[in-house]
Amino acid sequence: MMMESQKKHDHSQCRKLLGSLSAYVDGELDRRLCIELEKHMETCEDCRIVVDTLRKTVYLYHATSQTETIPPDIRTRLYKSLNIEDFLEK
Amino acid sequence: MNGDENKVEAEGFSLEALQAGDPVEFAHLVDAYSSKIYHLAVKMLNHQQDAEDVLQETFLKAYRGLKSFDGRSKISTWLFRIATNEALMVIRRKHPETVSIDEPVETEEGEQDPVQIVDWCCLPEEELLSEESKEKLDAAVQKLPERLRLVFILRDVNDLSTHETADILGLTDTAVKTRLSRARLRLREELSTYFGERKYELEKGQFTEPSDTTQKSLESRVLKPGKESK
Numbered sequence: 001m002m003m004e005s006q007k008k009h010d011h012s013q014c015r016k017l018l019g020s021l022s023a024y025v026d027g028e029l030d031r032r033l034c035i036e037l038e039k040h041m042e043t044c045e046d047c048r049i050v051v052d053t054l055r056k057t058v059y060l061y062h063a064t065s066q067t068e069t070i071p072p073d074i075r076t077r078l079y080k081s082l083n084i085e086d087f088l089e090k
Numbered sequence: 091m092n093g094d095e096n097k098v099e100a101e102g103f104s105l106e107a108l109q110a111g112d113p114v115e116f117a118h119l120v121d122a123y124s125s126k127i128y129h130l131a132v133k134m135l136n137h138q139q140d141a142e143d144v145l146q147e148t149f150l151k152a153y154r155g156l157k158s159f160d161g162r163s164k165i166s167t168w169l170f171r172i173a174t175n176e177a178l179m180v181i182r183r184k185h186p187e188t189v190s191i192d193e194p195v196e197t198e199e200g201e202q203d204p205v206q207i208v209d210w211c212c213l214p215e216e217e218l219l220s221e222e223s224k225e226k227l228d229a230a231v232q233k234l235p236e237r238l239r240l241v242f243i244l245r246d247v248n249d250l251s252t253h254e255t256a257d258i259l260g261l262t263d264t265a266v267k268t269r270l271s272r273a274r275l276r277l278r279e280e281l282s283t284y285f286g287e288r289k290y291e292l293e294k295g296q297f298t299e300p301s302d303t304t305q306k307s308l309e310s311r312v313l314k315p316g317k318e319s320k
Binding site for chain 2: 061074082
């Protein structure tokens with residue numbers, strides 16, 4: 001999937017910055033590295049894609065975890081085991 | 091009322107009622123967090139019955155321990171801590187050979203270079219959050235080595251802070267950040283394989299809209315055996 005233009009790209013800088021990407025998508029990267037990374041991404045399409053898809057990856061896990069529900073039978077057994085089955089309907 | 095009570099009450103619970111054994115307030119607590127705790131356990135253990143046992147044990151222990159809960163953390167964090175410890179006990183019991191969770195991060199391999207460079211961010215939300223996509227998200231988490239998986243679940247699924255996660259797992263904040271970074275990069279790689287192929291198929295225009303039939307058809311086309319192995 002590597003683009004033609006990227007084949008000649010020197011990836012030593014990308015490797016160096018790889019460990020900073022997670023902090024970057026959280027907005028927690030220190031200012032100096034942040035500037036360095038953003039400057040790098042201006043000319044490195046691969047790193048920009050990795051950052052965008054990394055951010056989206058984190059977003060998807062956040063989004064799906066918000067809507068997860070407990071299977072009704074497991075919920076019922078839990079309430080019974082805790083002697084609070086009177087509150088099951090609530 | 092002290093500051094600690096405020097922390098619990100900010101989450102919508104009365105610590106006083108909980109500690110007095112009020113069943114209404116306890117049911118309120120169970121209702122608020124049973125789903126999150128069940129899914130935390132499922133993701134950690136990948137086993138429904140074990141996860142259900144962890145869920146029940148967590149709330150039983152919470153009920154018994156509420157009187158001594160000091161309120162210095164959020165009550166949700168306290169529950170996640172109990173659940174994580176219960177899940178870790180199951181892991182250690184079932185897999186005594188498992189490498190210690192707190193093994194120094196230095197002994198692990200470093201970041202793997204990204205291989206999948208495809209921009210799938212533009213896929214429509216209904217595609218990214220389809221039932222099939224959710225299964226891929228779960229499967230990708232299961233592929234993570236345990237010490238990365240636990241950190242990822244606490245940080246990115248259960249939304250705990252770096253420090254809370256470090257505290258629960260007995261790690262340093264730096265180790266949590268490093269492991270989270272590695273976990274996310276591996277997950278990105280896995281998801282890029284799947285969504286990259288979905289994007290390619292959609293762009294080819296073979297499937298105009300997702301449906302059960304097209305999903306199944308696609309699955310048989312792109313999810314070849316061996317594609318998932320690393």
